[in-house]
Amino acid sequence: MINKQVTSAAEAVKDVFDGATIMIGGFGEAGSPIELIHALIDQGAKDLTIASNNTGSGEVGLAALLKAERVSKIICSFPRTANSTVFPDLYNNGKIELELVPQGTLAERIRAGGAGIPAFFTPAAVGTPLAEGKETRLFNGQDYLMEHGLKADFAFIKGRVADTHGNIVYNKTARNFGPIMAMAAKVAIVQVNKVVEPGEIDPEAVVTPGIFVNRVVEVASPVFESQLVTAGVSYP
Amino acid sequence: MSEQVQIIGRTREEMAKRLAQDIPNGSYVNLGIGIPELVTKFVPDGHTLIYHTENGLLGMGPSPEEGEGDLELINAGKRQVTANPGAAFFHHADSFSMIRGGHIDLCVLGAMQVSKSGDLANWSTGKPGAIPAVGGAMDLVAGVKSVFVITQHCTKHGDPKLVEKCTFPLTGVGVISRVYTDLAVIDITEQGFQLVELSPGVDFEYVQERTGAELLPIS
Numbered sequence: 001m002i003n004k005q006v007t008s009a010a011e012a013v014k015d016v017f018d019g020a021t022i023m024i025g026g027f028g029e030a031g032s033p034i035e036l037i038h039a040l041i042d043q044g045a046k047d048l049t050i051a052s053n054n055t056g057s058g059e060v061g062l063a064a065l066l067k068a069e070r071v072s073k074i075i076c077s078f079p080r081t082a083n084s085t086v087f088p089d090l091y092n093n094g095k096i097e098l099e100l101v102p103q104g105t106l107a108e109r110i111r112a113g114g115a116g117i118p119a120f121f122t123p124a125a126v127g128t129p130l131a132e133g134k135e136t137r138l139f140n141g142q143d144y145l146m147e148h149g150l151k152a153d154f155a156f157i158k159g160r161v162a163d164t165h166g167n168i169v170y171n172k173t174a175r176n177f178g179p180i181m182a183m184a185a186k187v188a189i190v191q192v193n194k195v196v197e198p199g200e201i202d203p204e205a206v207v208t209p210g211i212f213v214n215r216v217v218e219v220a221s222p223v224f225e226s227q228l229v230t231a232g233v234s235y236p
Numbered sequence: 237m238s239e240q241v242q243i244i245g246r247t248r249e250e251m252a253k254r255l256a257q258d259i260p261n262g263s264y265v266n267l268g269i270g271i272p273e274l275v276t277k278f279v280p281d282g283h284t285l286i287y288h289t290e291n292g293l294l295g296m297g298p299s300p301e302e303g304e305g306d307l308e309l310i311n312a313g314k315r316q317v318t319a320n321p322g323a324a325f326f327h328h329a330d331s332f333s334m335i336r337g338g339h340i341d342l343c344v345l346g347a348m349q350v351s352k353s354g355d356l357a358n359w360s361t362g363k364p365g366a367i368p369a370v371g372g373a374m375d376l377v378a379g380v381k382s383v384f385v386i387t388q389h390c391t392k393h394g395d396p397k398l399v400e401k402c403t404f405p406l407t408g409v410g411v412i413s414r415v416y417t418d419l420a421v422i423d424i425t426e427q428g429f430q431l432v433e434l435s436p437g438v439d440f441e442y443v444q445e446r447t448g449a450e451l452l453p454i455s
Contacts, residue, residue, distance in 0.1 A: 107328035172325055179327040
């Protein structure tokens with residue numbers, strides 16, 4: 001019998017090791033797996049490389065992981081946040097390395113990594129500072145940049161419903177990077193509001209098939225970054 | 237002691253209204269943050285546009301009523317929105333396939349600088365200490381069929397935003413087709429900035445003085 005459900009967020013992240021690469025889903029707070037991130041802060045792994053679209057808000061979730069100085073490098077498209085000084089302070093003090101990647105290139109690198117494609121060519125960023133040092137090739141009279149697929153040791157993802165086989169359904173624009181990060185990570189960990197039995201999700205409605213998912217954990221009432229920030233919470 | 241402030245040219249709303257007249261009915265449109273968002277208010281009667289937001293929604297609707305929003309239904313500016321009837325959610329690789337694959341008809345962006353050959357700079361001043369953040373702008377300009385800029389003609393300090401050559405870091409090379417400003421509508425052509433239309437009450441010399449490259453008059 002297949003059962004990918006684990007009992008707690010702490011259990012789900014217990015084997016994350018120092019130096020691991022982790023993809024963290026979310027666009028802003030939508031889809032940010034905040035309970036998994038907080039469990040990772042408690043767990044203590046350090047010298048991490050994180051791939052995520054943003055850098056978190058306030059001093060909770062991803063911003064709290066950064067503030068705890070567990071992250072040595074972040075691969076990111078939009079690290080500026082209106083309500084957090086955590087990343088700018090670390091960056092300006094030379095305490096974190098930033099690999100800035102256009103958002104669509106980041107998505108395609110993750111998709112390619114999960115799909116067994118080592119590299120691809122994209123028109124995005126040709127002729128800009130983000131093209132420096134990258135191979136350019138001409139196709140049909142237009143220049144394209146070579147970009148490499150991206151893989152990770154772990155992915156932290158937030159969904160709405162999972163079954164115990166790891167099939168996932170998401171909530172609205174919280175889907176964002178979840179499906180592709182699940183493909184690109186050796187161990188994909190998904191927190192969901194509810195875990196159900198196999199057969200309870202219509203196979204036609206499954207967004208991420210269970211083959212891409214290793215662990216699911218039920219977090220019935222997840223918190224949101226904005227609510228914690230408004231309440232003045234700083235984690236831990 | 238009241239000071240008369242004379243507004244020359246179009247307001248932000250009037251700029252958005254002018255641009256909205258040029259979007260074909262039924263277009264799939266991606267709007268940037270700021271003035272571009274105002275375009276939705278001025279879509280001509282009888283026209284329906286389908287709005288794409290790159291974080292994963294096609295068929296984006298207006299802001300929700302107070303208390304009816306969902307923190308996980310947001311736009312690229314991370315503000316709460318709604319999903320219109322017929323909307324669809326999708327993941328980021330699909331979203332950027334829509335963009336890069338040429339499926340989105342039109343993108344409207346703000347600008348720091350636009351060059352006469354259609355280069356765009358809109359993501360970084362390149363100043364030391366500034367946190368570089370690019371988001372989806374480079375993918376949008378590289379992939380969307382038609383890219384319009386809507387912007388004030390000059391910076392707050394009075395410097396032209398339409399220039400011979402961009403001095404800020406580029407977002408894309410030769411990607412802009414048309415610019416809507418408070419003073420004029422200007423096409424990017426092989427010859428450079430081609431005036432399409434002056435805003436009411438503005439004359440050619442006034443616009444040329446505030447443009448950092450030659451402006452070709454309407455022939």
